[in-house]
Amino acid sequence: MFNTGLTSNDLWLLAQGAGMTLLVTAIAVSLGTILGIIFGVLRYQLGPWWALPLTFVLDVFRSIPLLIQLILANAFVNMILVPTLKIGKVSGFTVACGVLAMYTAAYCSEIVRGGIEAVPANLRRASRSLGMSWGQDMWNIVMPLATRVALPSWIGLALGVMKDSALVYIVQVPELLKNTQILITRLQEPLLLLMICGLFYFLISFPIARFGGYLEKRWSND
Amino acid sequence: MKVSIALGGIALAASLATTAQADKLDDIIASGTLRCAVVLDFPPMGSRDASNNPIGFDVDYCSDLAAALGVKPEVVETTFPERIPALMSGSVDVAVASTSDTLERAKTVGFSIPYYAFENAVVASEKSGITDADGMKGKVVGATAGTYEAIWLEEQVKSWGAGEFRPYQNQADVFLALSQGQLDATVSTMEVAQANVKTGNFPGIQIVDKAPMVPDYVALITLREEYGLINFMDLFVNQQVRTGRYAELYKKWVGEGEPASLTIPGVYR
Numbered sequence: 393m394f395n396t397g398l399t400s401n402d403l404w405l406l407a408q409g410a411g412m413t414l415l416v417t418a419i420a421v422s423l424g425t426i427l428g429i430i431f432g433v434l435r436y437q438l439g440p441w442w443a444l445p446l447t448f449v450l451d452v453f454r455s456i457p458l459l460i461q462l463i464l465a466n467a468f469v470n471m472i473l474v475p476t477l478k479i480g481k482v483s484g485f486t487v488a489c490g491v492l493a494m495y496t497a498a499y500c501s502e503i504v505r506g507g508i509e510a511v512p513a514n515l516r517r518a519s520r521s522l523g524m525s526w527g528q529d530m531w532n533i534v535m536p537l538a539t540r541v542a543l544p545s546w547i548g549l550a551l552g553v554m555k556d557s558a559l560v561y562i563v564q565v566p567e568l569l570k571n572t573q574i575l576i577t578r579l580q581e582p583l584l585l586l587m588i589c590g591l592f593y594f595l596i597s598f599p600i601a602r603f604g605g606y607l608e609k610r611w612s613n614d
Numbered sequence: 615m616k617v618s619i620a621l622g623g624i625a626l627a628a629s630l631a632t633t634a635q636a637d638k639l640d641d642i643i644a645s646g647t648l649r650c651a652v653v654l655d656f657p658p659m660g661s662r663d664a665s666n667n668p669i670g671f672d673v674d675y676c677s678d679l680a681a682a683l684g685v686k687p688e689v690v691e692t693t694f695p696e697r698i699p700a701l702m703s704g705s706v707d708v709a710v711a712s713t714s715d716t717l718e719r720a721k722t723v724g725f726s727i728p729y730y731a732f733e734n735a736v737v738a739s740e741k742s743g744i745t746d747a748d749g750m751k752g753k754v755v756g757a758t759a760g761t762y763e764a765i766w767l768e769e770q771v772k773s774w775g776a777g778e779f780r781p782y783q784n785q786a787d788v789f790l791a792l793s794q795g796q797l798d799a800t801v802s803t804m805e806v807a808q809a810n811v812k813t814g815n816f817p818g819i820q821i822v823d824k825a826p827m828v829p830d831y832v833a834l835i836t837l838r839e840e841y842g843l844i845n846f847m848d849l850f851v852n853q854q855v856r857t858g859r860y861a862e863l864y865k866k867w868v869g870e871g872e873p874a875s876l877t878i879p880g881v882y883r
Contacts, residue, residue: 401665463703470704481645484705564690564705571666574691577655578662 409571417554420492428500453498484563507538547604639842650676651692651709658867671867676710715833724838726847731829731874735807742798746823753798756780808869
């Protein structure tokens, strides 16, 4: 009744793809978040005018489709960077992580800026008048409050980047969707394979979403 | 003024960097890997085995080329339309991907001499008594509508002034009709014919001859300006035929029989 050419080998290939998706996402989100915090704080501190060049660059990353960014970055690295700097071949994995990290950073800097702006100015004035330095004010007053505001958007961003990472197949990274396509070509069972692929994505994102929900609840009680 | 001097300096530095740069052949040997674009949904030239590793004629050909260069092969899966963009963007070094050597493509990329040729086979039902391509004359023939083979066969029927041509929706229908005796013969790509006869799903059909059509010659491609590498690939293809490796790979992936001749009588290259 239910025949399939799918073997445990193939499931292992899908699991490896899921692992690659997780790895790319983890690297891109952590790097992107660090960069995003730096850029977000810079943009807030510099004010709209002085931060204009930075805002422009980040807007470029936000407004060009990720697929195009990946292709262009890959071509740039292979055609210009590699020959001029005389470095060995750069793997698609590196390019994918780099582009996804910048893409994350662009969105994350907006989230961080929004979070900082959400901290009441009076509260910050109060902390400064108590004698706190800028650093102490940022660390002890702004960060705890801004994090609570920014967390839901940040979880949304992390999940979004994880799903967008399906596009990195274009630079030859064997992630989940690419491996699914490999199996579809061989086995000609698209519906079953896409269902399994969707299940894998769900298994990865659901815990992250729940963990975010848990943090939100926990932090809102104090 | 200062800006223009600075720009001039950058341009000069860039041009120096390019002149000092080794060509792709050196780069491949220095890097230790040869990245080949191969199409993996095109058996028997490229496909995947049960453990999803790339296999096929083109995959073996890539390994041979890498071995000749003394480097490790790396198969990069591409689709047919992605082959040339992958080459242009530098994500692969060569494409071993059954690329027909059209003049239009030669404006963009550099071709080696042909390394393979897709020939067409005459497949006949055993009952028809057809033993060669001429035997089709006046018989009932058919092929998948709209294909190169179908157009050729239809013209043949017209020129014979006898016999009948029947178009079909897909290749499987053609072989089924042949097996059931509705058709006497058909013409299809040798590789497709071999694969279908081998399945045993169509009893009573056999490959009897090669069709007298111009084969589809395919060649290795790399960047247009990489003469060093193109020269190497030309000699490599020549050596593959000379050493019998070409015939060996044909036997391994396509089947019994003579592989297509890669030269055209009466002309160089």
